[in-house]
Amino acid sequence: MNIVEYPDRDMLAIDLASTLAGELDGHLFHNDTASLAVAGGSTTGPIFDDLCAADLPWDRVHVLPTDERWVPNSDPRSNEKLIRERLLVNRAAKARYLPLHTPAEQPEDVLPELEAVIAPELPLSVLLLGMGEDMHTASLFPGAPGLEAALDKHAPILSVLKPQTQPETRISLSARVLDGALSKHLVIYGSKKREALMRAMSLPPEEAPIQAVLSETVIHWAE
Template structure:
């Protein structure tokens, strides 16, 4: 794991956008198509604003969320909505989006259908993750039902996440898919999350799911 510190969040957003563009460009030199998995939430938005303008062959890039709430794609809590509004615009508008959730279907019922679309783009070329102060990442939450199975090295591509602290079910990439990405980046802000990351380094993934994917990770941090 390598930690990169930045003077402020604006500098981080600019630099990380450039780094991700470089990773994608390098991957495109060796593969017909590449895959980019990204989180939702507010943290990656400024990075997306810069990345979407990168001069890449975006029509060869598959973009997918690391996890998704089981809500319609235009819902305020939808990761797809943020990704479409902030990343799949400008030059990146021609990238192909792969959703994790199909509206109107129970998440367990849709997993085989979604996995059939995602498996051909694995391993992930480039991965961007966030992390909560509880040390969750994607929708792998400490204490959630099914966490042990989602952390297993032989887990399927996707898992359904249900927790008492979240109002809706989620679909998430499993730990083995996240950890298998060829280029991995974690973006965190603030002292509390930096402290949480340091705690996670000495905890098992069952208590700190982010610990399952830290090998070879580049961490981008600003106050």
């Protein structure tokens, strides 16, 4: 595990956006398209603000969230809403978006439909993750109903989780899909999350889901 430290969060966002753009460009040099899976939330927003201006053939980049709350894409808590407003703008407006939500009462009703769109994108070209102080990543929450299936090495592409600590049902890329990305980056801010990451190193994925995706992941940290 490689930890890159930055003097502040602004520098982290600028540098990491440049790194992600370079990796996407490199992948596109050898492939027709590239897939970019990104976490939502306040952690990644500033990175999106810089990445969206990168000079890339964005029409060949396919963007998808690592996970999604089962809410309409107009909901303020929707990851799709954040990604569309802060990443799929400027030059990146030409990218193709692959949603993890479609109108349906329950995510289980449309999993095959959603997985069929994602399957051709695997393995993911570039992955950008965040982590909570509880050591969850994407929507893989410790103790959540559905976590054991999501961590299984034979898990399907998508998993449905119903964390008791969260108000909505979640849909998430399974651990094997996240861990299988060709390039993986994790962003954490502050001493508490860094301490949580260090604790996760000695815990099983059932207790610290981030553990399932740390192999060969570059950690980006700023206070």
